[in-house]
Amino acid sequence: MCSRIEDVITEKARTALLQVLGPLPWLEKAQGEVRPTDQIQLIRPYKGGHELALARWGFVSAGMGTAALKKYAMFNARGETLSESRAFGPAFRTQRCVVPLSAFYEWPTVDGKKRKTRMSRPDGLPLLVAGLWNRCEGSEGTVESCTLVTRPPTSDLLSVHDRMPALLLSKDLETWLHGTPEEAQTAALTSWRTGVLQMQAV
Structure with missing residues:
Protein backbone atom coordinates (compact mmCIF):
# COMPACT_ATOMS: atom_id res chain seq x y z
CA MET A 1 0.00 0.00 0.00
CA CYS A 2 1.24 3.46 -0.83
CA SER A 3 0.98 5.31 2.48
CA ARG A 4 3.76 7.90 2.25
CA ILE A 5 4.28 10.29 -0.64
CA GLU A 6 6.11 13.51 -1.40
CA ASP A 7 4.55 16.26 -3.53
CA VAL A 8 7.22 18.95 -3.82
CA ILE A 9 6.65 20.64 -7.20
CA THR A 10 10.00 21.99 -8.41
CA GLU A 11 10.47 24.48 -11.23
CA LYS A 12 11.51 21.63 -13.54
CA ALA A 13 8.38 19.71 -12.59
CA ARG A 14 6.23 22.80 -13.21
CA THR A 15 7.68 23.17 -16.70
CA ALA A 16 7.00 19.52 -17.51
CA LEU A 17 3.44 19.71 -16.19
CA TRP A 26 0.83 25.40 -8.13
CA LEU A 27 1.14 25.97 -4.42
CA GLU A 28 4.57 26.58 -2.98
CA LYS A 29 4.97 23.43 -0.92
CA ALA A 30 8.03 21.73 0.49
CA GLN A 31 6.57 19.66 3.27
CA GLY A 32 8.51 16.49 2.57
CA GLU A 33 6.56 13.37 3.43
CA VAL A 34 2.79 13.48 3.09
CA ARG A 35 0.63 11.08 5.09
CA PRO A 36 -2.98 9.97 4.70
CA THR A 37 -5.46 12.68 5.81
CA ASP A 38 -2.96 15.41 4.81
CA GLN A 39 -3.88 17.79 1.99
CA ILE A 40 -2.42 17.09 -1.47
CA GLN A 41 -2.66 18.77 -4.85
CA LEU A 42 -4.52 17.11 -7.71
CA ILE A 43 -5.41 17.92 -11.29
CA ARG A 44 -8.84 17.23 -12.76
CA PRO A 45 -10.79 18.12 -15.91
CA TYR A 46 -12.54 21.47 -15.84
CA LYS A 47 -14.39 23.37 -18.60
CA GLY A 48 -12.47 21.81 -21.46
CA GLY A 49 -9.13 22.13 -19.68
CA HIS A 50 -7.76 21.31 -16.25
CA GLU A 51 -7.92 22.78 -12.77
CA LEU A 52 -5.81 22.39 -9.67
CA ALA A 53 -7.49 21.43 -6.39
CA LEU A 54 -6.35 20.76 -2.85
CA ALA A 55 -7.93 17.69 -1.30
CA ARG A 56 -7.75 15.42 1.73
CA TRP A 57 -5.72 12.29 0.97
CA GLY A 58 -8.23 9.67 2.06
CA PHE A 59 -11.43 9.26 0.09
CA VAL A 60 -14.61 10.46 1.82
CA SER A 61 -17.87 9.03 0.51
CA ALA A 62 -21.20 10.76 1.01
CA GLY A 63 -22.61 9.95 4.43
CA MET A 64 -19.33 8.80 5.99
CA GLY A 65 -19.13 9.89 9.60
CA THR A 66 -16.11 10.37 11.83
CA ALA A 67 -16.20 6.75 13.04
CA ALA A 68 -16.19 5.41 9.47
CA LEU A 69 -13.32 7.68 8.49
CA LYS A 70 -11.23 6.24 11.31
CA LYS A 71 -12.19 2.65 10.55
CA TYR A 72 -11.71 2.60 6.78
CA ALA A 73 -8.39 3.70 5.28
CA MET A 74 -9.47 4.81 1.83
CA PHE A 75 -6.25 6.43 0.69
CA ASN A 76 -5.63 3.68 -1.91
CA ALA A 77 -8.00 2.12 -4.47
CA ARG A 78 -7.19 -1.17 -6.23
CA GLY A 79 -7.09 -0.56 -9.96
CA GLU A 80 -8.29 -4.07 -10.77
CA THR A 81 -11.63 -3.64 -8.98
CA LEU A 82 -12.55 -0.01 -9.64
CA SER A 83 -15.61 -0.76 -11.76
CA GLU A 84 -17.17 -3.08 -9.18
CA SER A 85 -16.22 -1.11 -6.07
CA ARG A 86 -19.14 0.31 -4.10
CA ALA A 87 -16.89 2.96 -2.59
CA PHE A 88 -14.95 4.01 -5.68
CA GLN A 95 -14.37 11.91 -11.19
CA ARG A 96 -10.89 10.82 -12.21
CA CYS A 97 -7.87 12.98 -11.50
CA VAL A 98 -4.08 12.94 -11.63
CA VAL A 99 -1.92 13.42 -8.54
CA PRO A 100 1.61 14.73 -9.25
CA LEU A 101 4.30 13.49 -6.87
CA SER A 102 8.01 13.98 -6.50
CA ALA A 103 8.38 10.56 -4.84
CA PHE A 104 6.70 7.76 -2.93
CA TYR A 105 8.03 5.62 -0.09
CA GLU A 106 7.92 1.95 0.85
CA TRP A 107 9.55 -0.19 3.53
CA PRO A 108 10.96 -3.38 1.93
CA THR A 109 12.60 -5.98 4.15
CA VAL A 110 16.36 -6.16 3.61
CA ASP A 111 18.47 -8.62 5.63
CA GLY A 112 15.57 -9.16 7.99
CA LYS A 113 14.97 -5.46 8.64
CA LYS A 114 12.52 -3.01 7.11
CA ARG A 115 14.35 -0.31 5.20
CA LYS A 116 12.68 2.94 4.27
CA THR A 117 13.10 3.47 0.52
CA ARG A 118 12.33 6.50 -1.63
CA MET A 119 11.20 5.96 -5.25
CA SER A 120 11.52 8.83 -7.69
CA CYS A 136 -19.39 15.95 -0.26
CA GLU A 137 -21.02 18.00 2.47
CA GLY A 138 -20.09 17.26 6.05
CA SER A 139 -20.74 18.75 9.46
CA GLU A 140 -17.91 21.21 8.85
CA GLY A 141 -18.94 22.13 5.31
CA THR A 142 -17.75 20.94 1.91
CA VAL A 143 -15.05 18.26 1.97
CA GLU A 144 -12.87 17.55 -1.07
CA SER A 145 -11.01 14.25 -0.88
CA CYS A 146 -9.06 11.86 -3.08
CA THR A 147 -7.48 8.44 -3.29
CA LEU A 148 -4.51 7.05 -5.22
CA VAL A 149 -5.10 4.11 -7.54
CA THR A 150 -2.71 1.18 -7.07
CA ARG A 151 -1.69 -1.75 -9.27
CA PRO A 152 0.60 -4.81 -9.17
CA PRO A 153 4.27 -3.78 -9.28
CA THR A 154 6.44 -3.69 -12.35
CA SER A 155 9.21 -6.29 -12.33
CA ASP A 156 11.84 -3.90 -10.94
CA LEU A 157 9.68 -3.20 -7.86
CA LEU A 158 8.72 -6.77 -7.00
CA SER A 159 11.23 -6.83 -4.14
CA VAL A 160 9.87 -3.56 -2.73
CA HIS A 161 6.15 -4.27 -2.30
CA ASP A 162 3.32 -6.26 -3.83
CA ARG A 163 1.53 -3.02 -4.85
CA MET A 164 2.61 0.27 -6.39
CA PRO A 165 0.91 3.53 -7.36
CA ALA A 166 -0.71 3.42 -10.81
CA LEU A 167 1.84 5.68 -12.46
CA LEU A 168 0.91 7.18 -15.82
CA LEU A 169 3.15 8.11 -18.72
CA SER A 170 2.18 11.46 -20.24
CA LYS A 171 0.82 9.73 -23.37
CA ASP A 172 -1.84 8.03 -21.23
CA LEU A 173 -3.05 11.04 -19.21
CA GLU A 174 -5.96 11.90 -21.47
CA THR A 175 -7.06 8.27 -21.61
CA TRP A 176 -7.17 8.12 -17.83
CA LEU A 177 -8.96 11.44 -17.48
CA HIS A 178 -11.39 11.21 -20.41
CA GLY A 179 -11.48 7.64 -21.74
CA THR A 180 -14.19 5.07 -21.12
CA PRO A 181 -13.93 3.20 -17.82
CA GLU A 182 -12.47 0.21 -19.69
CA GLU A 183 -9.86 2.36 -21.42
CA ALA A 184 -9.00 4.22 -18.23
CA GLN A 185 -8.58 1.01 -16.24
CA THR A 186 -6.24 -0.43 -18.87
CA ALA A 187 -4.15 2.74 -18.81
CA ALA A 188 -3.88 2.70 -15.01
CA LEU A 189 -2.79 -0.94 -14.93
CA THR A 190 -0.39 -0.96 -17.89
CA SER A 191 0.94 2.56 -18.57
CA TRP A 192 4.11 2.46 -16.47
CA ARG A 193 7.24 0.62 -17.61
CA THR A 194 10.20 -0.87 -15.80
CA GLY A 195 13.55 0.84 -15.38
CA VAL A 196 12.30 4.43 -14.93
CA LEU A 197 12.45 4.78 -11.15
CA GLN A 198 15.47 5.10 -8.92
CA MET A 199 15.35 3.60 -5.42
CA GLN A 200 17.24 5.18 -2.53
CA ALA A 201 17.41 3.97 1.06
CA VAL A 202 16.75 6.91 3.38
Whole structure:
Protein backbone atom coordinates (compact mmCIF):
# COMPACT_ATOMS: atom_id res chain seq x y z
CA MET A 1 0.00 0.00 0.00
CA CYS A 2 1.24 3.46 -0.83
CA SER A 3 0.98 5.31 2.48
CA ARG A 4 3.76 7.90 2.25
CA ILE A 5 4.28 10.29 -0.64
CA GLU A 6 6.11 13.51 -1.40
CA ASP A 7 4.55 16.26 -3.53
CA VAL A 8 7.22 18.95 -3.82
CA ILE A 9 6.65 20.64 -7.20
CA THR A 10 10.00 21.99 -8.41
CA GLU A 11 10.47 24.48 -11.23
CA LYS A 12 11.51 21.63 -13.54
CA ALA A 13 8.38 19.71 -12.59
CA ARG A 14 6.23 22.80 -13.21
CA THR A 15 7.68 23.17 -16.70
CA ALA A 16 7.00 19.52 -17.51
CA LEU A 17 3.44 19.71 -16.19
CA LEU A 18 2.81 22.91 -18.14
CA GLN A 19 3.64 21.10 -21.37
CA VAL A 20 1.12 18.30 -20.83
CA LEU A 21 -1.60 19.92 -18.71
CA GLY A 22 -1.38 23.66 -19.30
CA PRO A 23 -0.77 26.48 -16.78
CA LEU A 24 -1.89 25.76 -13.22
CA PRO A 25 -1.46 27.79 -10.01
CA TRP A 26 0.83 25.40 -8.13
CA LEU A 27 1.14 25.97 -4.42
CA GLU A 28 4.57 26.58 -2.98
CA LYS A 29 4.97 23.43 -0.92
CA ALA A 30 8.03 21.73 0.49
CA GLN A 31 6.57 19.66 3.27
CA GLY A 32 8.51 16.49 2.57
CA GLU A 33 6.56 13.37 3.43
CA VAL A 34 2.79 13.48 3.09
CA ARG A 35 0.63 11.08 5.09
CA PRO A 36 -2.98 9.97 4.70
CA THR A 37 -5.46 12.68 5.81
CA ASP A 38 -2.96 15.41 4.81
CA GLN A 39 -3.88 17.79 1.99
CA ILE A 40 -2.42 17.09 -1.47
CA GLN A 41 -2.66 18.77 -4.85
CA LEU A 42 -4.52 17.11 -7.71
CA ILE A 43 -5.41 17.92 -11.29
CA ARG A 44 -8.84 17.23 -12.76
CA PRO A 45 -10.79 18.12 -15.91
CA TYR A 46 -12.54 21.47 -15.84
CA LYS A 47 -14.39 23.37 -18.60
CA GLY A 48 -12.47 21.81 -21.46
CA GLY A 49 -9.13 22.13 -19.68
CA HIS A 50 -7.76 21.31 -16.25
CA GLU A 51 -7.92 22.78 -12.77
CA LEU A 52 -5.81 22.39 -9.67
CA ALA A 53 -7.49 21.43 -6.39
CA LEU A 54 -6.35 20.76 -2.85
CA ALA A 55 -7.93 17.69 -1.30
CA ARG A 56 -7.75 15.42 1.73
CA TRP A 57 -5.72 12.29 0.97
CA GLY A 58 -8.23 9.67 2.06
CA PHE A 59 -11.43 9.26 0.09
CA VAL A 60 -14.61 10.46 1.82
CA SER A 61 -17.87 9.03 0.51
CA ALA A 62 -21.20 10.76 1.01
CA GLY A 63 -22.61 9.95 4.43
CA MET A 64 -19.33 8.80 5.99
CA GLY A 65 -19.13 9.89 9.60
CA THR A 66 -16.11 10.37 11.83
CA ALA A 67 -16.20 6.75 13.04
CA ALA A 68 -16.19 5.41 9.47
CA LEU A 69 -13.32 7.68 8.49
CA LYS A 70 -11.23 6.24 11.31
CA LYS A 71 -12.19 2.65 10.55
CA TYR A 72 -11.71 2.60 6.78
CA ALA A 73 -8.39 3.70 5.28
CA MET A 74 -9.47 4.81 1.83
CA PHE A 75 -6.25 6.43 0.69
CA ASN A 76 -5.63 3.68 -1.91
CA ALA A 77 -8.00 2.12 -4.47
CA ARG A 78 -7.19 -1.17 -6.23
CA GLY A 79 -7.09 -0.56 -9.96
CA GLU A 80 -8.29 -4.07 -10.77
CA THR A 81 -11.63 -3.64 -8.98
CA LEU A 82 -12.55 -0.01 -9.64
CA SER A 83 -15.61 -0.76 -11.76
CA GLU A 84 -17.17 -3.08 -9.18
CA SER A 85 -16.22 -1.11 -6.07
CA ARG A 86 -19.14 0.31 -4.10
CA ALA A 87 -16.89 2.96 -2.59
CA PHE A 88 -14.95 4.01 -5.68
CA GLY A 89 -17.09 2.95 -8.64
CA PRO A 90 -19.10 6.19 -9.05
CA ALA A 91 -15.97 8.36 -8.84
CA PHE A 92 -14.13 6.07 -11.26
CA ARG A 93 -16.83 6.66 -13.85
CA THR A 94 -17.03 10.45 -13.53
CA GLN A 95 -14.37 11.91 -11.19
CA ARG A 96 -10.89 10.82 -12.21
CA CYS A 97 -7.87 12.98 -11.50
CA VAL A 98 -4.08 12.94 -11.63
CA VAL A 99 -1.92 13.42 -8.54
CA PRO A 100 1.61 14.73 -9.25
CA LEU A 101 4.30 13.49 -6.87
CA SER A 102 8.01 13.98 -6.50
CA ALA A 103 8.38 10.56 -4.84
CA PHE A 104 6.70 7.76 -2.93
CA TYR A 105 8.03 5.62 -0.09
CA GLU A 106 7.92 1.95 0.85
CA TRP A 107 9.55 -0.19 3.53
CA PRO A 108 10.96 -3.38 1.93
CA THR A 109 12.60 -5.98 4.15
CA VAL A 110 16.36 -6.16 3.61
CA ASP A 111 18.47 -8.62 5.63
CA GLY A 112 15.57 -9.16 7.99
CA LYS A 113 14.97 -5.46 8.64
CA LYS A 114 12.52 -3.01 7.11
CA ARG A 115 14.35 -0.31 5.20
CA LYS A 116 12.68 2.94 4.27
CA THR A 117 13.10 3.47 0.52
CA ARG A 118 12.33 6.50 -1.63
CA MET A 119 11.20 5.96 -5.25
CA SER A 120 11.52 8.83 -7.69
CA ARG A 121 12.59 9.70 -11.23
CA PRO A 122 16.34 10.32 -11.57
CA ASP A 123 15.64 13.05 -14.15
CA GLY A 124 13.65 15.09 -11.62
CA LEU A 125 10.40 14.92 -13.58
CA PRO A 126 7.18 14.43 -11.62
CA LEU A 127 5.44 11.13 -11.11
CA LEU A 128 1.81 11.25 -12.27
CA VAL A 129 -0.51 8.93 -10.37
CA ALA A 130 -4.02 7.95 -11.40
CA GLY A 131 -6.44 9.16 -8.75
CA LEU A 132 -10.11 9.61 -7.91
CA TRP A 133 -11.69 12.59 -6.17
CA ASN A 134 -14.95 13.34 -4.42
CA ARG A 135 -16.80 16.31 -2.98
CA CYS A 136 -19.39 15.95 -0.26
CA GLU A 137 -21.02 18.00 2.47
CA GLY A 138 -20.09 17.26 6.05
CA SER A 139 -20.74 18.75 9.46
CA GLU A 140 -17.91 21.21 8.85
CA GLY A 141 -18.94 22.13 5.31
CA THR A 142 -17.75 20.94 1.91
CA VAL A 143 -15.05 18.26 1.97
CA GLU A 144 -12.87 17.55 -1.07
CA SER A 145 -11.01 14.25 -0.88
CA CYS A 146 -9.06 11.86 -3.08
CA THR A 147 -7.48 8.44 -3.29
CA LEU A 148 -4.51 7.05 -5.22
CA VAL A 149 -5.10 4.11 -7.54
CA THR A 150 -2.71 1.18 -7.07
CA ARG A 151 -1.69 -1.75 -9.27
CA PRO A 152 0.60 -4.81 -9.17
CA PRO A 153 4.27 -3.78 -9.28
CA THR A 154 6.44 -3.69 -12.35
CA SER A 155 9.21 -6.29 -12.33
CA ASP A 156 11.84 -3.90 -10.94
CA LEU A 157 9.68 -3.20 -7.86
CA LEU A 158 8.72 -6.77 -7.00
CA SER A 159 11.23 -6.83 -4.14
CA VAL A 160 9.87 -3.56 -2.73
CA HIS A 161 6.15 -4.27 -2.30
CA ASP A 162 3.32 -6.26 -3.83
CA ARG A 163 1.53 -3.02 -4.85
CA MET A 164 2.61 0.27 -6.39
CA PRO A 165 0.91 3.53 -7.36
CA ALA A 166 -0.71 3.42 -10.81
CA LEU A 167 1.84 5.68 -12.46
CA LEU A 168 0.91 7.18 -15.82
CA LEU A 169 3.15 8.11 -18.72
CA SER A 170 2.18 11.46 -20.24
CA LYS A 171 0.82 9.73 -23.37
CA ASP A 172 -1.84 8.03 -21.23
CA LEU A 173 -3.05 11.04 -19.21
CA GLU A 174 -5.96 11.90 -21.47
CA THR A 175 -7.06 8.27 -21.61
CA TRP A 176 -7.17 8.12 -17.83
CA LEU A 177 -8.96 11.44 -17.48
CA HIS A 178 -11.39 11.21 -20.41
CA GLY A 179 -11.48 7.64 -21.74
CA THR A 180 -14.19 5.07 -21.12
CA PRO A 181 -13.93 3.20 -17.82
CA GLU A 182 -12.47 0.21 -19.69
CA GLU A 183 -9.86 2.36 -21.42
CA ALA A 184 -9.00 4.22 -18.23
CA GLN A 185 -8.58 1.01 -16.24
CA THR A 186 -6.24 -0.43 -18.87
CA ALA A 187 -4.15 2.74 -18.81
CA ALA A 188 -3.88 2.70 -15.01
CA LEU A 189 -2.79 -0.94 -14.93
CA THR A 190 -0.39 -0.96 -17.89
CA SER A 191 0.94 2.56 -18.57
CA TRP A 192 4.11 2.46 -16.47
CA ARG A 193 7.24 0.62 -17.61
CA THR A 194 10.20 -0.87 -15.80
CA GLY A 195 13.55 0.84 -15.38
CA VAL A 196 12.30 4.43 -14.93
CA LEU A 197 12.45 4.78 -11.15
CA GLN A 198 15.47 5.10 -8.92
CA MET A 199 15.35 3.60 -5.42
CA GLN A 200 17.24 5.18 -2.53
CA ALA A 201 17.41 3.97 1.06
CA VAL A 202 16.75 6.91 3.38
